[in-house]
Amino acid sequence: MHALQVSLSGILEMKATSYTQVQQIKSDAHGTLMAENTVGVYHDHFITYHLDLDVDGTDNSFVKNTMVPERNTGDPATGGADTPRRSYWTVRREVAATEADGQVNVNGPPADLLFVNPSKKTKVGNEVGYRLIPAGATGASLLADDDYPQRRASYTKRQVWVTPYDRSEKWATGLYAEQGTGEDSLGAWSKRNRGIKDRDIVLWYTVGLHHIPYQEDFPVMPTLSGGFQLRPANFFDSNPLIRTRPPADHNYPNCSCGVASM
Numbered sequence: 008m009h010a011l012q013v014s015l016s017g018i019l020e021m022k023a024t025s026y027t028q029v030q031q032i033k034s035d036a037h038g039t040l041m042a043e044n045t046v047g048v049y050h051d052h053f054i055t056y057h058l059d060l061d062v063d064g065t066d067n068s069f070v071k072n073t074m075v076p077e078r079n080t081g082d083p084a085t086g087g088a089d090t091p092r093r094s095y096w097t098v099r100r101e102v103a104a105t106e107a108d109g110q111v112n113v114n115g116p117p118a119d120l121l122f123v124n125p126s127k128k129t130k131v132g133n134e135v136g137y138r139l140i141p142a143g144a145t146g147a148s149l150l151a152d153d154d155y156p157q158r159r160a161s162y163t164k165r166q167v168w169v170t171p172y173d174r175s176e177k178w179a180t181g182l183y184a185e186q187g188t189g190e191d192s193l194g195a196w197s198k199r200n201r202g203i204k205d206r207d208i209v210l211w212y213t214v215g216l217h218h219i220p221y222q223e224d225f226p227v228m229p230t231l232s233g234g235f236q237l238r239p240a241n242f243f244d245s246n247p248l249i250r251t252r253p254p255a256d257h258n259y260p261n262c263s264c265g266v267a268s269m
């Protein structure tokens with residue numbers, strides 16, 4: 008399993024103000040009064056990971072396993088069962104065909120997101136894969152699509168994008184982010200809606216944090232973290248830890264206790 012985490016710390020972004028007390032603020036101060044004459048401004052952090060995943064080979068597919076609530080029809084022909092239970096949930100499996108299917112807001116309906124190799128199977132026939140698990144910090148941009156920072160980083164409205172590998176597509180906001188207009192960015196590339204099924208695909212995962220500053224963040228911020236995990240999902244035939252050897256019977260110099268001496 009791979010866990011990736013990014014942490015925010017350091018000096019908070021601040022602006023000067025004439026306010027010295029919260030009661031003086033009559034219009035939007037666009038931030039929190041952190042100290043006299045000091046406002047910590049509202050802002051976002053977006054950290055984008057660009058991962059050329061190769062799950063047991065280069066040609067992979069992106070699979071969305073969406074959990075779907077169902078009513079019990081009582082009829083096995085329609086997935087029901089003759090029991091008093093009224094409902095259950097099941098999985099709708101979708102293999103992304105093109106880039107449009109590869110864009111996911113992870114705050115939507117519950118779904119497992121997997122990268123599989125369709126040509127490699129476990130003994131019982133499941134496609135080998137890895138699962139992407141967001142671990143906090145799943146903020147999506149709140150800015151208008153025609154706002155300038157948002158044009159450059161239109162992809163920040165969704166945490167997950169999947170594209171076919173292209174060596175010229177390396178940085179999500181393009182080569183010149185500061186003066187970019189969005190034409191050389193992940194959002195623009197993905198509009199071509201290329202095929203992403205059973206080929207060399209790339210995951211772009213954006214960790215997003217909306218930051219309303221609080222007084223504890225001043226003057227230096229206690230660490231705040233977010234990230235994601237990549238976890239084997241039908242990659243091994245069973246729990247691989249089962250075959251791990253037990254630790255050898257060491258004599259640790261600072262530890263005199265042990266089963267034999269008790």
Ligand SMILES: [Cu+2]
Binds near residue numbers: 015050051052
């Ligand atoms: Cu911040």
